[in-house]
Amino acid sequence: MSVETIDTLIIGAGQAGLAMSEHLTKDGVPHIVLERARIAERWRSVRWDSLVANGPAWHDRFPGMGFDEVDPAIRPDDFAPKEVVADYMEAYARKFRMPVRTGVEVRRLERLQGRAGFRTETSAGVIEAQRIVAATGPFQKPVIPPVIPRDAGVTQIHSADYRNPAQLPDGGVLIVGAGSSGVQIADELRHAGRRVWLSVGPHDRPPRAYRGRDFCWWLGVLGQWDLSAPAPGTEHVTIAVSGAHGGETIDFRRLAQEGMILLGRTETWRNGRLGFAGDLVANLDNGDANHDRLLDQADDYVARNGLDLPPDPQARRRYPDADCITNPIRELDLAQAGISTVIWATGFAVDYSWMKLDAFDASGRPVHQRGVSTEPGVYFLGLPWQSRRGSSFIWGVWHDARHIAEQIGIQRKYLDYHHQNAPQTEPA
Numbered sequence: 001m002s003v004e005t006i007d008t009l010i011i012g013a014g015q016a017g018l019a020m021s022e023h024l025t026k027d028g029v030p031h032i033v034l035e036r037a038r039i040a041e042r043w044r045s046v047r048w049d050s051l052v053a054n055g056p057a058w059h060d061r062f063p064g065m066g067f068d069e070v071d072p073a074i075r076p077d078d079f080a081p082k083e084v085v086a087d088y089m090e091a092y093a094r095k096f097r098m099p100v101r102t103g104v105e106v107r108r109l110e111r112l113q114g115r116a117g118f119r120t121e122t123s124a125g126v127i128e129a130q131r132i133v134a135a136t137g138p139f140q141k142p143v144i145p146p147v148i149p150r151d152a153g154v155t156q157i158h159s160a161d162y163r164n165p166a167q168l169p170d171g172g173v174l175i176v177g178a179g180s181s182g183v184q185i186a187d188e189l190r191h192a193g194r195r196v197w198l199s200v201g202p203h204d205r206p207p208r209a210y211r212g213r214d215f216c217w218w219l220g221v222l223g224q225w226d227l228s229a230p231a232p233g234t235e236h237v238t239i240a241v242s243g244a245h246g247g248e249t250i251d252f253r254r255l256a257q258e259g260m261i262l263l264g265r266t267e268t269w270r271n272g273r274l275g276f277a278g279d280l281v282a283n284l285d286n287g288d289a290n291h292d293r294l295l296d297q298a299d300d301y302v303a304r305n306g307l308d309l310p311p312d313p314q315a316r317r318r319y320p321d322a323d324c325i326t327n328p329i330r331e332l333d334l335a336q337a338g339i340s341t342v343i344w345a346t347g348f349a350v351d352y353s354w355m356k357l358d359a360f361d362a363s364g365r366p367v368h369q370r371g372v373s374t375e376p377g378v379y380f381l382g383l384p385w386q387s388r389r390g391s392s393f394i395w396g397v398w399h400d401a402r403h404i405a406e407q408i409g410i411q412r413k414y415l416d417y418h419h420q421n422a423p424q425t426e427p428a
Helices: 015-027 041-045 082-095 180-191 215-221 252-257 280-305 394-420
Strands: 003-011 031-035 100-102 106-111 118-122 125-134 155-158 172-176 196-199 261-263 266-270 273-276 331-333 339-344 378-380
Touching (some): 015 394, 172 180
Parallel strands (some): 031 100, 155 339
Antiparallel strands (some): 106 118
16 A cells, blocks of 8 residues: 655644644645545534624634635624634635645554654555644534433433434423533524523623623733633633624523523432532622623723723623522422423543554643644644633634644754754765
């Protein structure tokens, strides 16, 4: 079997892989991008039908191209639908003539023995590369906690498999997890006439917009996108924010007033009954405090800089507590409540089992410094908090990719020196 060789191999053609390819293309580094499906496949087939981007089009994009180049109807403050986001990614790859190969699955990666580089087994043959960029992102393996038995008589799916209300059996729906995915799915089902229960854990709840500016703008001017690590104790806190309905602030107390039944964290299962933690009120209070803290910081910024941004007193409105908040439900019989479906909006785990390298900790997560692996020649891209809070966004991963491209360039220069100045052996 013939073996193809290349300087750098990028695995994954989502936003991370494309950002990496752009920088390597500009730097003249020979490379290939492999994608097992289509470019930006997860935006097309691993998202629900009505999903839109969580950031406005002016902000959540690559620096080199606006969304209007793909769809002239998209205005700067719009939240692009998922299909437009996927089309945008494909157009970006064409614009920079990226060497993307779709429909190629990577099956095994290992270091070459006795010489530099890596051997990658793919569905299309073997590729040897001096460097590897794993740009498969954080959404690799849906996580469903082993709480409710699979034979419990209730439909259970992960949020990655949810598409629309019509796919679910008749009856009530419990959504476990109140981050961006969970709360948007819950709200869509409520608008579709379903009775909805939402299990709410610790979360941040930023305002969608305040004083005429989107929260993405506020986090930028306040320097919060550049935070290098989450605050202590907030590593597992989700963010409840949405671009749905043109963008609106998520307010759990309002949702409860409108008929959604809020619950604490889902904990136990026994004889058809789910048990919930007594933390609902604390989680809501902490989310409100996060919301108000950002408003306070924004007000201080406006005052210090003399900005002409109108006050927004409605942003601090507090809705009265519904009964599910004043009298939290600690146990729920699913059959008696009429709940036929449980949707687990409980996130994803990484899966690098195909990489047979010493580059991971005991839990299987990459060991790296800003994406530079402890395994020489290996780089990771697209991880949450890879270098800063903004790393998960399209523009954030672009900046992380630039750093990795610089590191690849440095290593290439060192090797060029070695090859150009190899010691001469004396003839025998």
